Amino acid sequence: MTLFAEILQARILIVDDQRANVQLLEQLLSEAGYSQLSATMKPDEVCALHRTNAYDLILLDLQMPVMDGFQVMECLKTNAADSYLPVIVLTAQPGHKVRALQAGAKDFISKPFDLVEVKTRIHNMLEVRLLYKKLANYNAELEATVAERTAELRESEARYRSLTELASDWYWEQDENGVFTKVSGPVLEMLGMQVEPLAVPDSAAAQGGWVQAEHEKLRSTIAERQPFLDYVFHRVGADGKQQTFQVSGEPMFDRASRFIGYRGIGVELTSKL
Structure with a gap:
């Protein structure tokens, strides 16, 4: 439906205590093609x-x-469902025009009526009103879509966290310097990696009981910004017992394709072997 057709189907209420004025406006608007006209001579309604x-x-x-028109407008402002006041005032008093606009009216039509002016002001007012409603509806739909997408994202994240917890002992993220920025699960207690990057230097690997060749291979993979899947490595604890771990990770990049770190999951295989 075109905007012009929508304008002609707009709901219009004529409020005037003079029957002749009501009949004149009804005839004029009907001849112009407006199809949903109502009228009342009782302003309190x-x-x-x-x-x-x-x-x-x-x-x-x-x-x-x-009840004069100013009192009617004050009453209309109490309509919480719509803050927009769709009113054109009809007046023969020039001094009332500015006061009416200050009271919230959107336009005015002078009495006695100039028929061309009446049709032009009504058409222009309805065009603005319908565009205003379209914008309000669009904003409401946009807000609903954003809320729906946000809920879906939160549900997806919760599902992902749940699956990660079921499939692994920990989830981890490191920044571009290899420093842990996020860890969930007992990885800190298991690995003692509070300050160490995943691919520790050779000296730290030796001191921490890590198998140096395994860490060298992992460090090379990370240096090349490559993903790794189910990579197994070992560590000998202070008590002389060997621990076995399996880790998977992938590089992370920002929107500018700049490397910003790694994220992945891991599991201790010691008790599962």
């Missing part, structure tokens, strides 16, 4: 009608008994 029908435009006379 406007707020309830708007809450029920959510009009796209209210043509509101200012000079009315019981």
Whole structure:
């Protein structure tokens, strides 16, 4: 549906205590193609009608008994469902125009009516109103999509963490310098690697009981920024017992393709062999 067709299907409420004015506007708008017209000569009914029908435009006379147009606009502002006030005021008093705009009206039409002015101001107002609603709907859909995607991402992350915990003894991440930045699981207690990188220097490997040849191979793989899968290496503890570990890892890169470290999982095989 084109925007012009949507404008002609806009819901319009005419509010005037003079029947002749109501009939004139109804005839003019009907001939212009507007198909959803309503009218009332009771200003105290406007707020309830708007809450029920959510009009796209209210043509509101200012000079009315019981409740004038300014009071009607104050009542309309209490509509929490829509902060936009879709009102064009109808007035024969030039001094009321600025006051009406300050009160929240979006435009005004002078009395006696100039038919070309009436049609032009109404069309322009409805075009802005419908575009405003489209933008609001788009923003609401965008927020809903973001919330949905965020929930899916959190669920995926939780699933990944659960699978990682089931499939391994620890999950780890290192920065580009080989320093551990994230570790989950008992790796620190198992390996004593609080400050050591995964591919430790030869001297540290010797002091820590690591098999130097195995660490040399792992260090070479990391230096080439290559992934490694189920890599097995060994360590002799202070009590003389040998520990066997299996680790898998992959390099991480940022959006600029700059290397930022490694991440992976590991498991102790000692008790499983």
